[in-house]
Amino acid sequence: MELIFEKSRPGRRAGRPPRPALAVPEVPDELRRTRPPRLPEVPENEIVRHFTALADRNFGIDTGFYPLGSCTMKHNPRVNERAAMIPGFRDLHPLQEDEAAQGALELTWALERMLAEIAGLPAVTTQPAAGSQGELTGLMLMRAYFADRGEGETRDTIITADTAHGTNPASVTMAGYRLEKVATTDRGNLDLDDLRAKVSERTAGLMLTNPSTLGLFDEGIEQVAEIFHSRGALLYYDGANLNAVVGISRPGDMGFDIVHYNLHKTFSQPHGGGGPGAGPVAARDFLEPFLPSPAVVREGEAFRLDHDRPKSIGRVRGYAGPFGVFVRSYAFMRAYGPALREMSEMAVLNANYVLAGLRDAYELPYDRHCMHEFVLSARRLKREHGVTALDVAKRLMDSGIHPPTIYFPLVVPEALMIEPTETETKERLDGFVAAMLEIAREAAADPAILHGAPHTRPVRRLDEVRAAKEPVVRYDPDRVDVAVSPAS
């Protein structure tokens, strides 16, 4: 496909604005252009076609099935967009005084109350901008809490699972803690003996997602909580997998003291490519004084931002949080109402349905019912036919399906992590299972097809190392002969 610069021809214009007879301001010689800017000169219909063609090449949840494990790529009801575009919300200035922002403050407050109910923890901040920032915020809360108790110097370690998402160890390190990993058993639970040996008076806490990134609910979670609490340590719940348990089990009841939610996963948001997102954090009441400032508070029928919080860890984000995301998630939850639990039930049902269709053709390293996602291994295909998880993922693209997450979690070799979400129809799930089974057949019959895939996408198999090490993300006009109007 040609670049828009290559479509440029001198003098072509999308539109010609009127030229009023205004005096031309004096511009000093040294600031004057010597040649016109290198802008593409293209008529409007060609511009529209160009960008429409580019958009058509994009793959998103609106174009096809997107079972990207751990990312919860669910449908975003369009009515939420309408809610976010209500002028009173859309046009609100981030520094609007509280009196003139009552609706926005009330919505934020009501969202916090719903999130508190879902987590089973009373105190909520909506400031963090993503799950990963929620993790950092949660660890800062732990640090502030232990410092307040005079244990700030002694508690220096956070424990994470060996299945943890990469953001967990990154947040632990950013928060200045030492990282220790705990092993996973053959059933996919935390190894309690390993844990008992590692938790001590130096432990500040645990960071864990439950269900884990294996898509398995930890059967020993109550003992896990006991081990940490008996040593005075805290439990942090990485809520990226909350889509499996909403309305069914609550992190607070499992024993967790701090939780983050990925609003952009659980409560629908167009996400990916770095945003937009939101990672609110909930905590037990004894941690409430440390939550970020300002906090949204209700006084009678009025709402305001409370800045008078002497023990707070301070701001973790500019302004009052990613407000458009709050509106969408609020609308999403209100649309479900008390039936929100059905969202998670359907997510778990769909995942188990797909798992049942694939378990014989691929290896299932942890043979249990899954929660909202599951992890298969392409290890057998690799051993018998030289076909890897990467080959399977690339070949799926030829069926118009986004690949699942691969090579994660790290404890599963040749991992394929599949999360169908609750919004997909049975026909769509059947189509995915059929495509995966066909790939397993191809692996035996003609592995070369898989090594060369994708065959039908605009971009073929990339040299991924080179793409990561030497990304070409900038247009270099000197590499293309651009035709532009002469200086006038």
Ligand SMILES: Cc1ncc(COP(=O)(O)O)c(C=O)c1O
């Ligand atoms: C298990 C888990 N934890 C944490 C995160 C980080 O969340 P975010 O992308 O919102 O920063 C993710 C993101 O994919 C995740 O899957």
